[in-house]
Amino acid sequence: MIAVQDPAVELSSAPEPEPAGHRWTRVVKGIQTGDPAAMAEMYEVFTTGIRFYLCRQLGPQDLDDRVHEAFLTITQSIRRGDIREPERLMGYVRTVVRRLVATQIEAVVLQRQRQLDPSLSLAVRDSNPNPERLALERERSKVAFRVLRSLPSRDREVLVRFYLKEQSPAQICRDLGLTATQFRVTKSRAKLRFGKIGRAHMAFCRGAQPEA
Amino acid sequence: MRVKEVAALRHYGTEDCEHYALGILPKRKMERLEEHLLICERCRNRVAEYDQYVAAMRRAALKVRKGK
Numbered sequence: 001m002i003a004v005q006d007p008a009v010e011l012s013s014a015p016e017p018e019p020a021g022h023r024w025t026r027v028v029k030g031i032q033t034g035d036p037a038a039m040a041e042m043y044e045v046f047t048t049g050i051r052f053y054l055c056r057q058l059g060p061q062d063l064d065d066r067v068h069e070a071f072l073t074i075t076q077s078i079r080r081g082d083i084r085e086p087e088r089l090m091g092y093v094r095t096v097v098r099r100l101v102a103t104q105i106e107a108v109v110l111q112r113q114r115q116l117d118p119s120l121s122l123a124v125r126d127s128n129p130n131p132e133r134l135a136l137e138r139e140r141s142k143v144a145f146r147v148l149r150s151l152p153s154r155d156r157e158v159l160v161r162f163y164l165k166e167q168s169p170a171q172i173c174r175d176l177g178l179t180a181t182q183f184r185v186t187k188s189r190a191k192l193r194f195g196k197i198g199r200a201h202m203a204f205c206r207g208a209q210p211e212a
Numbered sequence: 213m214r215v216k217e218v219a220a221l222r223h224y225g226t227e228d229c230e231h232y233a234l235g236i237l238p239k240r241k242m243e244r245l246e247e248h249l250l251i252c253e254r255c256r257n258r259v260a261e262y263d264q265y266v267a268a269m270r271r272a273a274l275k276v277r278k279g280k
Contacts, residue, residue: 137271
């Protein structure tokens with residue numbers, strides 16, 4: 001782990017926060033002894049992250065139920081003493097949530113196999129996306145298309161190989177005679193352009209909306 | 213989560229978040245990032261931004277390839 005550290009860390013004169021490992025051990029012990037404050041702390045810390053993970057993997061449908069199921073599973077297994085390293089609570093939560101996702105996907109695949117309908121796709125995520133989200137996706141795709149069309153052909157080739165063909169940076173650099181820096185610059189330039197054109201495009205769309 | 217604790221997190225860079233969105237982050241690194249995402253809003257936002265960007269670029273690249 002990784003590059004950037006918040007300047008707040010260096011500037012802060014506040015006392016050191018509780019080390020994460022100690023905190024998780026305390027929370028786990030609290031849950032095992034039925035302390036409601038420990039339960040509340042676990043909910044407070046992990047709810048948004050679990051929602052994010054589940055939504056990203058399975059889509060927004062039934063999200064509240066799934067988050068609830070995740071917490072139930074985590075709490076029950078902590079109480080049973082399944083967690084061997086309480087200081088690794090984050091890893092444990094991730095593993096439990098990942099298993100829930102895998103189970104959910106398996107269930108959908110099985111259900112669709114039983115239906116024996118070849119016309120059904122295997123996409124598990126969000127089988128019924130909302131129109132607003134679809135419209136936003138379309139707008140973003142238009143912007144990305146404009147970005148790609150506006151680039152020199154070699155840059156466009158780099159991006160098509162990377163994002164569509166999923167070729168590795170090493171292979172792209174080798175095939176197109178680029179250095180790693182040139183590859184990174186090409187990508188970051190496109191991303192900047194995407195942001196710039198995207199903002200202008202959205203501003204134009206907002207301006208073109210009729211008054212309510 | 214309390215503000216001081218959030219500030220004490222080390223965040224993931226754009227390249228890792230993009231590789232995660234693409235599904236090409238090495239397994240061990242992906243596990244650590246996913247653990248981090250459980251508690252870090254800033255990195256969740258960054259990953260969400262890259263999820264959208266990567267999806268848009270894929271659709272656009274496909275369109276370019278088809279010559280539309």
